[in-house]
Amino acid sequence: MKRFVQRFRAVASSRATHFSLAFLTLGGFFGGVVFWGGFNTALDWANTEEFCITCHQMREFPYAEMQTKIHFVNRTGVRATCSDCHVPKDWTGKVVRKVQASKELWSYVAGTISTPDKFRDHRLEMAVIEWTRLKESDSGTCRNCHAKVWMDLSKQFGGAKRNHKVAIENGLTCIDCHQGIAHQLPEGFHYPTNEELIANSNSWLAEMAAKAKEGAAQ
Amino acid sequence: MSGSQDGKQGTMGGVAPAHGRLQELAVFLTLAILIWPVLAAILVGGYGFAIWIFQIVFGPTGPAG
Numbered sequence: 557m558k559r560f561v562q563r564f565r566a567v568a569s570s571r572a573t574h575f576s577l578a579f580l581t582l583g584g585f586f587g588g589v590v591f592w593g594g595f596n597t598a599l600d601w602a603n604t605e606e607f608c609i610t611c612h613q614m615r616e617f618p619y620a621e622m623q624t625k626i627h628f629v630n631r632t633g634v635r636a637t638c639s640d641c642h643v644p645k646d647w648t649g650k651v652v653r654k655v656q657a658s659k660e661l662w663s664y665v666a667g668t669i670s671t672p673d674k675f676r677d678h679r680l681e682m683a684v685i686e687w688t689r690l691k692e693s694d695s696g697t698c699r700n701c702h703a704k705v706w707m708d709l710s711k712q713f714g715g716a717k718r719n720h721k722v723a724i725e726n727g728l729t730c731i732d733c734h735q736g737i738a739h740q741l742p743e744g745f746h747y748p749t750n751e752e753l754i755a756n757s758n759s760w761l762a763e764m765a766a767k768a769k770e771g772a773a774q
Numbered sequence: 775m776s777g778s779q780d781g782k783q784g785t786m787g788g789v790a791p792a793h794g795r796l797q798e799l800a801v802f803l804t805l806a807i808l809i810w811p812v813l814a815a816i817l818v819g820g821y822g823f824a825i826w827i828f829q830i831v832f833g834p835t836g837p838a839g
Contacts, residue, residue, distance in 0.1 A: 563797075564801060564804070566792070566793070567792075567793045567797050567798060567801040568801050568805060570792065570793070572798060572802075573791040573793075573798065574791070574794075574795035574798045574799070575795075575798060575799070575802065580802065583802065583806055584806055584810075587806035587807055587810065587811070588810075591810075591811040591814060595811075595814075595815060595818070648825065651818060651819075651821065651822040651825075652822050652825045652826050652829070654822065655819055655822030655823050655826055656822075656826055692833070692834045693834065
C-alpha cells in the first residue's frame with residue numbers, strides 16, 4: 557500500500573511525458589464540468605420534497621400537517637415545497653444550510669424526534685430555530701415569492717388589508733404575524749397583537765425562545 | 775519530492791521517462807475523476823462549516839443574507 561502511494565505520488569508530481577497539454581486540460585475541464593453539474597444536481601435533489609419526506613419524522617408531522625394549509629393546496633395551485641421555505645436560494649446560504657443539516661442527520665440517528673411525544677416536546681424549540689432564521693433574514697424565503705412591494709393592497713380585504721398596512725408602516729417582517737402558516741403551532745404559542753408588534757417586534761420571539769429554553773432544561 | 779529525480783530542468787535531454795503511458799493515464803484519471811472532485815466537495819463543505827461557525831459567533835448577515 558505504501559509503495560503504491562509512493563509510486564502514485566511520483567507519477568503525479570512529474571511532468572506529463574505521454575499526453576499532450578490539450579488532452580490534459582480538456583480532460584480536466586470536462587471533469588470539472590461533470591463534477592460541478594453533478595454536485596449541484598445532488599444538492600438540488602436533496603432539496604426536493606420527495607427527499608425530505610423519506611424521513612418519517614418529516615413525513616408524519618410537518619408534511620402531514622401541511623396538507624390542509626394554503627401553501628399546500630389552494631385556489632391557484634401554486635404551492636411551496638420544503639426547501640422553498642426552509643432552504644435559502646442563494647448559493648452560499650444554501651450550502652450553509654445543507655452543512656447544518658448534519659445536525660438533523662445526527663438527530664435521525666439518535667432518534668431525538670422519532671415519536672409523536674418526542675416531536676411534540678421539541679416542537680417549540682424547532683419552531684424557535686426557524687422563526688429566528690426568518691427574523692434574521694427578514695423572512696428571506698417568504699420574499700422569494702411574496703413581497704410587500706408587489707402587494708396590491710386594494711385587492712386585499714378586511715384583516716389582510718388592515719394588517720399589511722400596519723406591517724408596511726411599522727417595518728414588520730412576514731414571520732412577525734404569519735407563524736403557523738404551514739405547520740401546527742407549538743403549545744403555548746399566542747399570536748402577538750399589532751400593538752405589541754409596533755412597540756417591539758422582537759419580544760414575541762424572545763418570549764418563545766425563553767419558553768423553549770425552559771422546556772429544554774426540564 | 776520526485777521532481778528532483780529529473781536532473782535536467784525544462785528539457786527531456788534524452789532521459790527515458792520514469793513511468794509508462796498507462797501509468798500516466800491512470801494517475802491522470804484518478805486525479806481528475808476521484809481526487810480533485812472529492813477534495814472540491816470537502817472544500818465546499820468546509821466553507822459551509824466555516825460560515826456556520828462564523829454566524830454562530832458573529833450572527834448572520836443582514837436582510838439580503
